[in-house]
Amino acid sequence: MSNATFAAQGDSLMQDALRRLFLNRATLVSSLLLTLMAISCFFGPLFFNTELDEVFWDFMGTPPGEGGHWFGTDTNGRDLLLRSLYGGQISLTVALIATLVSLIIGVSYGAISGYMGGRVDNLMMRFVDILYSMPFMFLVILMMVVFGRSILLIYIAIGAVEWLDMARIVRGQTLTLKRKEFIEAAHALGVSDRQIILRHIIPNALGPVIVYVTLTVPKVILLESFLSFLGLGVQEPMTSWGVLISEGTANMEGAPWQLFFPAAMLAITLFCLNFIGDGLRDALDPKSR
Amino acid sequence: MTAHISAKAPALPILTIDDLHIDFVLHTGTVQAVRGISFELYKGETLALVGESGSGKSITAQAILQLLPEPVRYTKGSIEYQQQQLIGAPTAAIRKVRGNRIAMIFQEPMSSLNPLQHIGHQVAEVLIEHKGINRQQAAARVLELFQLVEIPDPQRRLKSYPHELSGGQRQRVMIAMALACEPDILIADEPTTALDVTIQAQIMALLKNLQQKFGMAILFITHDLGVVHQFADRVCVMRKGQLVEHGITKAVFSRPQHPYTCELLDSEPSGSKPAVSQDAPVVLDAKNVQVNFPIRAGFLGRVVDQFRAVDTISLTLRQGQTMGIVGESGSGKSTLGKALLKLLDGHGDIHFDGIQIDGLEPLAMRPLRRKMQVVFQDPFGSLSPRMTIGEIIAEGLKVHEPLLSPRQRDEAVCAVLEEVAIAPSSRNRYPHEFSGGQRQRIAIARAMVLKPRFMLLDEPTSALDRSVQIRVIELLRRLQDKYGLTYLFISHDLAVVRALADHVMVMRSGKVVEQGPTEQIFSYPQQEYTRELITAACPLGNAAQRAHSSA
Numbered sequence: 156m157s158n159a160t161f162a163a164q165g166d167s168l169m170q171d172a173l174r175r176l177f178l179n180r181a182t183l184v185s186s187l188l189l190t191l192m193a194i195s196c197f198f199g200p201l202f203f204n205t206e207l208d209e210v211f212w213d214f215m216g217t218p219p220g221e222g223g224h225w226f227g228t229d230t231n232g233r234d235l236l237l238r239s240l241y242g243g244q245i246s247l248t249v250a251l252i253a254t255l256v257s258l259i260i261g262v263s264y265g266a267i268s269g270y271m272g273g274r275v276d277n278l279m280m281r282f283v284d285i286l287y288s289m290p291f292m293f294l295v296i297l298m299m300v301v302f303g304r305s306i307l308l309i310y311i312a313i314g315a316v317e318w319l320d321m322a323r324i325v326r327g328q329t330l331t332l333k334r335k336e337f338i339e340a341a342h343a344l345g346v347s348d349r350q351i352i353l354r355h356i357i358p359n360a361l362g363p364v365i366v367y368v369t370l371t372v373p374k375v376i377l378l379e380s381f382l383s384f385l386g387l388g389v390q391e392p393m394t395s396w397g398v399l400i401s402e403g404t405a406n407m408e409g410a411p412w413q414l415f416f417p418a419a420m421l422a423i424t425l426f427c428l429n430f431i432g433d434g435l436r437d438a439l440d441p442k443s444r
Numbered sequence: 445m446t447a448h449i450s451a452k453a454p455a456l457p458i459l460t461i462d463d464l465h466i467d468f469v470l471h472t473g474t475v476q477a478v479r480g481i482s483f484e485l486y487k488g489e490t491l492a493l494v495g496e497s498g499s500g501k502s503i504t505a506q507a508i509l510q511l512l513p514e515p516v517r518y519t520k521g522s523i524e525y526q527q528q529q530l531i532g533a534p535t536a537a538i539r540k541v542r543g544n545r546i547a548m549i550f551q552e553p554m555s556s557l558n559p560l561q562h563i564g565h566q567v568a569e570v571l572i573e574h575k576g577i578n579r580q581q582a583a584a585r586v587l588e589l590f591q592l593v594e595i596p597d598p599q600r601r602l603k604s605y606p607h608e609l610s611g612g613q614r615q616r617v618m619i620a621m622a623l624a625c626e627p628d629i630l631i632a633d634e635p636t637t638a639l640d641v642t643i644q645a646q647i648m649a650l651l652k653n654l655q656q657k658f659g660m661a662i663l664f665i666t667h668d669l670g671v672v673h674q675f676a677d678r679v680c681v682m683r684k685g686q687l688v689e690h691g692i693t694k695a696v697f698s699r700p701q702h703p704y705t706c707e708l709l710d711s712e713p714s715g716s717k718p719a720v721s722q723d724a725p726v727v728l729d730a731k732n733v734q735v736n737f738p739i740r741a742g743f744l745g746r747v748v749d750q751f752r753a754v755d756t757i758s759l760t761l762r763q764g765q766t767m768g769i770v771g772e773s774g775s776g777k778s779t780l781g782k783a784l785l786k787l788l789d790g791h792g793d794i795h796f797d798g799i800q801i802d803g804l805e806p807l808a809m810r811p812l813r814r815k816m817q818v819v820f821q822d823p824f825g826s827l828s829p830r831m832t833i834g835e836i837i838a839e840g841l842k843v844h845e846p847l848l849s850p851r852q853r854d855e856a857v858c859a860v861l862e863e864v865a866i867a868p869s870s871r872n873r874y875p876h877e878f879s880g881g882q883r884q885r886i887a888i889a890r891a892m893v894l895k896p897r898f899m900l901l902d903e904p905t906s907a908l909d910r911s912v913q914i915r916v917i918e919l920l921r922r923l924q925d926k927y928g929l930t931y932l933f934i935s936h937d938l939a940v941v942r943a944l945a946d947h948v949m950v951m952r953s954g955k956v957v958e959q960g961p962t963e964q965i966f967s968y969p970q971q972e973y974t975r976e977l978i979t980a981a982c983p984l985g986n987a988a989q990r991a992h993s994s995a
Contacts, residue, residue: 335825336820336821336822336825336826337825337826337827337828339787339818339820339826340818340820340826340827340887340890341828341839342787343785343787343813343816343817343818343900344813344814344817344839344840344843344890344894345809345810345811345813345814345840345843345844346839346840346843347810347843350843354828354831354839355828355831358828358830358831359828359829359830361830439830440829440830441829441830441874441876442829442874442876
């Protein structure tokens with residue numbers, strides 16, 4: 156049917172996946188939009204001749220458009236567009252770093268645990284259970300005390316908590332994959348355990364992993380705002396989408412734009428990530444073309 | 445095709461299918477699954493729909509009960525049950541027919557039963573739904589049905605869960621469920637394919653018996669010509685959604701008209717393999733192999749008992765020899781094979797090429813791995829779906845000949861693909877783009893690229909259609925002749941073993957029942973169990989030979 160016409164000349168899974176990724180229109184549009192979002196967050200502020208914490212005394216909590224403030228101003232009279240862009244820098248970096256950390260630790264930990272099985276698996280998963288039972292806040296405060304306060308620490312702290320779920324998901328996938336005949340065939344060929352995990356288990360477990368990553372990103376962004384809200388995350392005057400949204404929620408009745416704009420930016424980002432995740436999952440599965 | 449050839453020729457057919465066309469509209473295009481099928485089914489007869497996978501036989505059967513999922517289109521034709529048009533009939537009307545007047549049994553009895561409900565309850569459900577009787581009456585009727593389908597200890601079985609039954613018993617429950625409303629038509633979609641041969645014979649005998657009792661018509665869907673030959677009155681041969689031949693079973697088998705029917709009849713594996721000389725070098729020598737699986741219980745997983753899957757088996761394989769291991773599922777034949785290659789832990793003295801391999805560390809084992817290769821049963825599970833077939837075949841080379849340049853590796857891959865008759869230009873495709881037979885060739889290529897001396901073939905042909913099977917068998921024979929390979933061939937399919945092996949070992953519950961040269965085992969079986977197996981396999985041999993002589 157569809158694959159009968161497929162060209163005999165092919166590339167590696169990665170090249171192949173990339174090509175198919177950009178054939179998917181939703182994914183293509185989403186990637187462009189996300190790139191645009193990232194560029195404007197990181198480079199947009201350069202075109203402002205005001206500062207992040209500059210207070211416009213004449214414009215306290217004014218709606219969008221007044222006095223050249225396109226997104227309006229917050230209750231302290233600071234430009235909301237500029238603050239949303241700066242907030243985006245923090246939120247996008249958190250999303251990227253924390254997700255990467257959780258991805259790398261979680262996938263390798265889960266794959267090794269599931270593949271080794273038996274006592275090793277038992278020990279590794281009990282360790283995960285112990286970490287699960289630790290209160291997250293306690294962990295963060297502990298890290299703050301030991302390493303001092305820095306935004307980088309927040310990234311690591313969040314990533315260090317998020318990988319637990321990822322490890323469990325990958326372990327579950329590995330347990331089912333391990334019984335497949337192609338793994339047994341690899342054994343019979345004499346392929347080493349390391350290579351089996353890298354070449355056979357991880358690529359085949361990617362589908363659920365990618366879906367889970369797209370769910371992790373919003374969780375991470377919201378977790379960061381929670382930490383910031385408690386005063387453990389980013390500090391004024393710096394801000395993040397999560398902080399802006401929680402401030403906006405407080406003023407929702409009087410100044411809805413303070414909620415709307417940061418929330419819209421977050422929503423667009425998450426939508427894009429979901430579409431990209433979907434596209435990636437399909438592109439990485441050779442069966443879907 | 446309109447001439448009604450019926451064994452019994454009563455007045456009116458109860459089911460008439462006329463010029464049926466079924467399309468599936470997918471986003472990649474329209475697939476014409478059934479293209480102009482016509483046949484009639486009369487009361488009390490058994491009509492077999494025969495064809496290979498993809499011929500549209502199951503789709504036709506499901507169309508009768510309007511069970512096909514969207515996006516199905518009935519473009520043309522009609523399905524009439526006692527003058528009632530079923531295509532496009534309102535759901536309420538169809539429901540009155542489904543399970544009540546026309547019942548169906550499926551191939552996999554495990555997945556057709558709800559694992560969380562007692563089987564008695566599940567059968568009663570049908571009665572309550574269609575007959576409107578209360579629970580007590582239904583329970584009494586279920587017991588009757590269980591007795592009818594000869595389930596041992598029926599009273600106790602009412603409260604059993606599906607996993608507590610054997611495959612054959614589950615299929616009996618499915619039959620009881622289908623018979624609950626005394627249907628006019630029973631559609632049996634490959635009802636015995638998942639079962640062992642001896643169980644298959646019992647189930648078929650039961651169906652025949654019940655048919656005589658109730659006078660229902662059976663529409664029997666299968667790819668197994670042996671079963672058709674023994675049980676069907678009439679046969680319809682299907683190919684690619686079309687009916688190629690249609691007639692009384694005996695006539696079709698002795699004088700097939702269509703070349704495709706001849707091809708199907710001829711695809712029964714034939715030939716035999718001469719024994720190798722007694723002084724050929726010994727490749728694999730195993731003594732007293734045992735494999736135990738621990739039975740664990742309790743919170744800490746304490747080992748309470750051992751299940752002996754392979755019980756003290758010894759065997760010797762000489763170069764060029766093919767040893768067939770036959771036995772029913774659970775007889776330990778695959779476990780034995782894997783233990784011999786140290787793919788799982790066993791006890792016993794195993795020598796490969798003169799080297800003692802039991803107790804060898806995985807690292808020390810690796811150089812030997814290239815000489816002993818495996819081909820598995822499931823051509824869909826044994827190839828990693830995310831690697832191209834080129835990568836899959838090259839993987840072993842990467843391990844055992846790491847010094848090869850990418851170009852040399854590629855050349856080796858092309859050469860071996862050529863050897864198994866797959867176009868080397870397709871090496872950048874993914875496994876799912878190949879058919880079952882092609883995938884099995886790829887699995888063989890993966891093993892062959894390392895130039896092994898010994899191959900463990902674990903049911904390599906069981907998942908394939910007969911006509912595809914025969915090509916894989918030919919390939920295996922050719923490779924053996926060319927490279928002097930030694931095979932250990934595990935199968936439950938006696939016909940294939942007879943064609944391929946020169947020595948046969950019959951296994952049952954982890955023990956050897958009988959072993960010896962192939963012809964001796966098949967012609968003069970010494971043990972009762974071996975005889976039972978051979979009779980149950982319903983060989984087509986005689987019919988096929990008749991076809992030859994008259995063709």
